[in-house]
Amino acid sequence: MLALSGEVSDRVQSRLARVQLTANLSPTRVHHRLASYTPLKPQTPQKSPFQAVNMSATLFRRAAVAPRIVARAFSTSPTHNVARISIIGNLADTPELHATSTGREIVKYAVASNSGSRENRHTSWFRVTSFAPEGPGRDFLQSLPKGTMVFVEGDASMSTYQDAEGKTRSSLNVVQRNIEVLRRPATGTPASE
Known part of the structure; x- marks a missing residue:
């Protein structure tokens, strides 16, 4: 001492x-x-x-006093801008397989998310794109029926385009990072014992 x-x-x-x-x-x-x-x-x-x-x-x-280290505590890599979105809603239809102009296959689907009270209910529609490679993940996604409640996490980006009348429009693009099934729709047939 x-x-x-x-x-x-x-x-x-x-x-x-x-x-x-x-x-x-x-x-x-x-x-x-x-x-x-x-x-x-x-x-x-x-x-x-x-x-x-x-x-x-x-x-x-x-x-x-120990020597102070001046650094970001969470990462040493450079920062990047991030736009993420989380959506809970029901599938508007069964996800469909599409091909891009380069021949790459993608899965597209829409999610309807309700907000507000019963009297003031408002539905927002989100178009989601999945670049899941061929395999069990893509097969699972394509097997989900209309009305399935899902939780989707994705990257969000805005794009602008000209419509048929020449007006400039904006759209929100969501690229799926993760999807979880919260509830499947009732089928109407009794469950097997």
């Missing part, structure tokens, strides 16, 4: 003991800072006993 001679109070000694304990727990962060300070030399009596405490407290604060 660090020992200081002179008129140092018990409170300062206990603080220094905590610094030593911290140095033992994390020697790379605190111990090298303590080594750079020289111990206090006995000084002439001071006017006030609190001056010794204040000086020791200042040294304690300087010794206890």
Whole structure:
């Protein structure tokens, strides 16, 4: 433990003991800072006993402060803009397979999401595109019937286009990242036992 001679109070000694304990727990962060300070030399009596405490407290604060790292805590990669959307609603129809102009197959479907009270109910329609590769994921998506309640997470982007009348229109594009089935529609046939 660090020992200081002179008129140092018990409170300062206990603080220094905590610094030593911290140095033992994390020697790379605190111990090298303590080594750079020289111990206090006995000084002439001071006017006030609190001056010794204040000086020791200042040294304690300087010794206890670990080097600060200025960095983002969550990532070291550069930031990117993100537009994400989460939708809970019912499938408007069974998802359909389409081919793009380059020949890539995609699955398109629409989700109807209701908001507002029963008297002021408003339905929003979202067109969703899935780039799921051929396999079980795509087969599962295409097997979902109309009316299935789903939770869709996707990337959102806005695009503008000219309609047949020459007016500029905007549309929201949603590219599916994840889909979860919350509830399947009632089929009308009794469940098998």
